Structures are given as C-alpha cells and as structure tokens.
Amino acid sequence: MLHTSPNEARMRHVLLLATGGIAVYKAVEVMRGLQKAGTDVRVVMTADACNMVGTATFEALSGHPVATSLYDYPDSSIPHIDLSAWADVAVVVPATANCIAKMAQGLADDVVSTTLLACEKPIVIAASMNTRMWNNPATRANVATLVSRGVHFVYPVCGALACGDTGAGKLADVSTIVDATLCVLAQATTEVPLEGKTVVITAGPTHEALDPVRYISNASSGKMGYALARAARNAGARVVLISGPVTREIPWGVNVIPVTSAAQMYDVTMAEFSQADAAILTAAVADYTPAHPADHKLKKAFEKLNQIDLVQTKDILASVSKQAQGRVVIGFAAETNNLLEHARLKLKQKGCTMIVANDVSCPDSSFGSDTNRVALVTSNNVEQLPTMSKDEVATHIVDKLVQLMSKDDDAAHMVDTFVQLMSEATE
Known part of the structure; x- marks a missing residue:
C-alpha cells in the first residue's frame, strides 16, 4: 500500500506511464496539465524512456519517486500492484507500437507492461510511432483489440515525424491528451x-x-x-x-x-x-x-456598398x-x-x-x-x-x-x- 498524505488522499489520482517513444518529453507537459487540473500524478517509466528523459524532472514536479523497474522502488516492494491500485485512471504517454502490442497480448516483462496488466482502472492510450508502424495490420489489430476491451485511445495525428517522414503517427496535442484523461477520470470518479x-x-x-x-x-x-x-x-x-x-x-x-x-x-x-x-x-x-x-468579390471602385x-x-x-x-x-x-x-x-x-x-x-x-x-x-x-x-x-x-x-x-x-x-x- 502506497503512503499518501492527507492532501494527496483527497485528490484524484492519475498514473502516468511513459515509454520509449521520441515524444516522451511531452509526457512532462501532460503531467503539468493534469496537475493544474487538481490531480495527484505518479510516474512509471520504461528503461528506454529513461534514456530519453531523466527521472529527475518527473520526481521534482510530481513530488513522488519514479518507478523505473520492479525492484528498488522506495514507496513499495511491489510497485506494479500498489501503483495500479492507487490510480483512478492510467494514461500512457507516448504509447509505442511495442507497448500497445504487449497490452493486447497480455505480456508483462517490465514495470510499465506489468503495471498495465495489473490495472483494473480505466486506461487512456496516447499512441505515437512512425506512420508505417501505425498503419501496419498488426498494430491496427492490436488497437482494435484494446478498444474492444474498453481502453480509451487518443489517436495520433498527421504531421512531420522525427524520422523525417510525414503522415499519421505524431503524438496528439498535449491539451487533447489532458482533456481525454480528465474526461475519463471524471466519468470514473463521479456519476x-x-x-x-x-x-x-x-x-x-x-x-x-x-x-x-x-x-x-x-x-x-x-x-x-x-x-x-x-x-x-x-x-x-x-x-x-x-x-x-x-x-x-x-x-x-x-x-x-x-x-x-x-x-x-x-x-x-x-x-x-x-x-x-x-x-x-x-x-x-x-x-x-x-x-x-x-x-464575386465586390470592387469598391464601381460596386459601392x-x-x-x-x-x-x-x-x-x-x-x-x-x-x-x-x-x-x-x-x-x-x-x-x-x-x-x-x-x-x-x-x-x-x-x-x-x-x-x-x-x-x-x-x-x-x-x-x-x-x-x-x-x-x-x-x-x-x-x-x-x-x-x-x-x-x-x-x-x-x-x-x-x-x-x-x-x-x-x-x-x-x-x-x-x-x-x-x-x-x-x-
């Protein structure tokens, strides 16, 4: 059981899970947007995500340690169980093709996938990947599987990607991800x-x-x-x-x-x-x-209004x-x-x-x-x-x-x- 202060206990809880997509830096902005809406946010990161954005930023802004593995998490000896139970809603930012595939197949081989498998609360997925990966039939099938199970998707948008390609796969705007998460949170915690x-x-x-x-x-x-x-x-x-x-x-x-x-x-x-x-x-x-x-456009020289x-x-x-x-x-x-x-x-x-x-x-x-x-x-x-x-x-x-x-x-x-x-x- 995670320790929470009286103030934290009164707040709604959002579990932010970050994976190793290039857009992972935007997860910090998502966290700030959720905090401004009055939620308490805890963070879980894959090893690849840590290679792109350090844990210090998330820890400083959230006021909580970041779970980066199934071991050595100071707030719990079983972080994937306690964090998934603590959350009112979980949001994955960004969700890579690999993360989505693991969720669809029920695989759990790191702290993020294990926490998601244990999570019985509503889950929001903000997908982001290369266009060809997003359009791959395997990814499409995995997304359809998760949607059929009640997972909420913030679909990627069209734009310039980090690899130089242009097309669907770009992470949606931070404000859209925050809006989706707050909507799912409201429906999960109120009538x-x-x-x-x-x-x-x-x-x-x-x-x-x-x-x-x-x-x-x-x-x-x-x-x-x-x-x-x-x-x-x-x-x-x-x-x-x-x-x-x-x-x-x-x-x-x-x-x-x-x-x-x-x-x-x-x-x-x-x-x-x-x-x-x-x-x-x-x-x-x-x-x-x-x-x-x-x-036609009226010409003021000879068509005065x-x-x-x-x-x-x-x-x-x-x-x-x-x-x-x-x-x-x-x-x-x-x-x-x-x-x-x-x-x-x-x-x-x-x-x-x-x-x-x-x-x-x-x-x-x-x-x-x-x-x-x-x-x-x-x-x-x-x-x-x-x-x-x-x-x-x-x-x-x-x-x-x-x-x-x-x-x-x-x-x-x-x-x-x-x-x-x-x-x-x-x-």
Missing part, C-alpha cells in the same frame, strides 16, 4: 447522469456572406459552447457540437459538425435534434443575412423548442441592458425550458472572456450564479440540465402510469 443520452449543442458565431470574402458576423468566440460540450461529455452524454467558425480545439470524444451560415446551422441543428434527448443552444446566430450576396438589403434568418431556438415534445431545450440571451426582463421575455417567446442570461457589456461576462456571470431563468425561478470560469459555468448548466431532464422523466412516468391505470380500470 454520469447523462449516460445513454444525446445532447445537441450549438456554439460560436455565424458568418453571413456579402460576397466570397466579406461577411456579417459578431464577436462570439465559442468558448461557452465548447465548455458546455466538455461538461456534457464528462457527464456521460453523447455530444453533437454544431460549431460556427471559431479557432477552438475540438474536445476529445465530441462529434463536431462545422457550419458557416445561420441557414446551415438551422438545417444541421434541426436534423440532429430529431435524434437527440436535449439541446443547449449557445451559438450567437446572426438575426439577419444579406438578401443578395454577390458571387452604400446599402445592404437584409432578410431575417430562421429562428433556431424557437424552431427547436416547437419540435421539443417535452425534451429540454436551453437557450442563451446575451444582453447589454435589462438582462432579466429580456431573458424572461425570450423564454416566453421562444417556448424553451430555460434561458441562460448574461450581460455581455460586463468585462467579466463578455464575448471572448474566460469567465462568465450568468443567471439561469426558468418559468418559475431565477438563479443568479457568481462570476466563475466558463468551465465552471458549464458544469452548473449541465447540472441544471440533468435536473430538468429528471423532472421531465418523472412527469412522463406519471403520465404513463396514469394511462396504464385508466386502461386497467376500463378492462
């Missing part, structure tokens, strides 16, 4: 009330074309929508994120459908909502679009709410004055379940800020949240979504019970 549910989320602005190079838009950054996608995913939902044009990193495990215009967002949202259990519509969709966009004729776009929130049939639909109201008055009016006009209202004229709640201060407005209640990070706001909104969906489930159950009782009474 997943949205498991089996599909949630549609819209995010970002829309671009309404004036011509092929100019458009009308707004300052939405997509931060809130992407935070909501991560929060709903962490709660176990299958998330479909319909995103306007933004430069945000795609959340791991989330199905992202990129769109550009309000018309495209309307069509995709209506189609996806037909198969969904709930919707959170946070996108700042343009209310108007040019009536006659040009098919003295006037732009506009037509209204389709109302996505109202249309989704109309089709909800008891499903929860959450909309957003970005206002600059009379916040609650406008939010209540929007709630009534659109017919949705809840409006998240935020005053975008405030510096701590504006488009592009890292924080938000919102009020959750329903037909019979207003809950004002303090200023907090958008990730924290997203968690609160998803918690509220779960509550609203539970009420709908209870109401539906009562109706079904009533119908059944009436049917039995008339038989």
Whole structure:
C-alpha cells in the first residue's frame, strides 16, 4: 500500500506511464496539465524512456519517486500492484507500437507492461510511432483489440515525424491528451447522469456572406459552447457540437459538425435534434443575412456598398423548442441592458425550458472572456450564479440540465402510469 498524505488522499489520482517513444518529453507537459487540473500524478517509466528523459524532472514536479523497474522502488516492494491500485485512471504517454502490442497480448516483462496488466482502472492510450508502424495490420489489430476491451485511445495525428517522414503517427496535442484523461477520470470518479443520452449543442458565431470574402458576423468566440460540450461529455452524454467558425480545439470524444451560415446551422441543428434527448443552444446566430450576396468579390471602385438589403434568418431556438415534445431545450440571451426582463421575455417567446442570461457589456461576462456571470431563468425561478470560469459555468448548466431532464422523466412516468391505470380500470 502506497503512503499518501492527507492532501494527496483527497485528490484524484492519475498514473502516468511513459515509454520509449521520441515524444516522451511531452509526457512532462501532460503531467503539468493534469496537475493544474487538481490531480495527484505518479510516474512509471520504461528503461528506454529513461534514456530519453531523466527521472529527475518527473520526481521534482510530481513530488513522488519514479518507478523505473520492479525492484528498488522506495514507496513499495511491489510497485506494479500498489501503483495500479492507487490510480483512478492510467494514461500512457507516448504509447509505442511495442507497448500497445504487449497490452493486447497480455505480456508483462517490465514495470510499465506489468503495471498495465495489473490495472483494473480505466486506461487512456496516447499512441505515437512512425506512420508505417501505425498503419501496419498488426498494430491496427492490436488497437482494435484494446478498444474492444474498453481502453480509451487518443489517436495520433498527421504531421512531420522525427524520422523525417510525414503522415499519421505524431503524438496528439498535449491539451487533447489532458482533456481525454480528465474526461475519463471524471466519468470514473463521479456519476454520469447523462449516460445513454444525446445532447445537441450549438456554439460560436455565424458568418453571413456579402460576397466570397466579406461577411456579417459578431464577436462570439465559442468558448461557452465548447465548455458546455466538455461538461456534457464528462457527464456521460453523447455530444453533437454544431460549431460556427471559431479557432477552438475540438474536445476529445465530441462529434463536431462545422457550419458557416445561420441557414446551415438551422438545417444541421434541426436534423440532429430529431435524434437527440436535449439541446443547449449557445451559438450567437446572426438575426439577419444579406438578401443578395454577390458571387464575386465586390470592387469598391464601381460596386459601392452604400446599402445592404437584409432578410431575417430562421429562428433556431424557437424552431427547436416547437419540435421539443417535452425534451429540454436551453437557450442563451446575451444582453447589454435589462438582462432579466429580456431573458424572461425570450423564454416566453421562444417556448424553451430555460434561458441562460448574461450581460455581455460586463468585462467579466463578455464575448471572448474566460469567465462568465450568468443567471439561469426558468418559468418559475431565477438563479443568479457568481462570476466563475466558463468551465465552471458549464458544469452548473449541465447540472441544471440533468435536473430538468429528471423532472421531465418523472412527469412522463406519471403520465404513463396514469394511462396504464385508466386502461386497467376500463378492462
């Protein structure tokens, strides 16, 4: 049994296993990202990994000794057993073809492979290797085997490799690996009330074309929508994120459908909502679009834009709410004055379940800020949240979504019970 201090015992535990891929130096960055999220990280390294990155860095930053063999580990005489039991989740960075093959075949001939074989907790694999090794049928078969056993993969991306080749095999971005690990960790250590549910989320602005190079838009950054996608995913939902044009990193495990215009967002949202259990519509969709966009770049010398004729776009929130049939639909109201008055009016006009209202004229709640201060407005209640990070706001909104969906489930159950009782009474 590993000794842990009271502070460490209260933290969630991540076991980071490093193998001898050239990208092993990025394991340090992964560890730092996990620590910033409030986790306690211990490290296990193969001999090849130690040849590329020394143990001193990991020990200094983690505050724990690094296990490099099955012997002489100061915190345990059986490190592979105690470390695998200590972990809430294990993440392999990078996972070489050799490591993946050992896992698939159940081989255990060093401290990393032995610890993984003993581990009964969720495992995240961040694969990295040469393109030809990644594409080899043996590797593909090993990956498929591990996926079938419930191992979570952060697949390699295309890029320039250390050997000079270019193709699939490059280690995914550190932020993606951290995001995946934290998602699996959250689902392993907390309830997943949205498991089996599909949630549609819209995010970002829309671009309404004036011509092929100019458009009308707004300052939405997509931060809130992407935070909501991560929060709903962490709660176990299958998330479909319909995103306007933004430069945000795609959340791991989330199905992202990129769109550009309000018309495209309307069509995709209506189609996806037909198969969904709930919707959170946070996108700042343009209310108007040019009536006659040009098919060529307008030349200011002889095609002056003295006037732009506009037509209204389709109302996505109202249309989704109309089709909800008891499903929860959450909309957003970005206002600059009379916040609650406008939010209540929007709630009534659109017919949705809840409006998240935020005053975008405030510096701590504006488009592009890292924080938000919102009020959750329903037909019979207003809950004002303090200023907090958008990730924290997203968690609160998803918690509220779960509550609203539970009420709908209870109401539906009562109706079904009533119908059944009436049917039995008339038989």
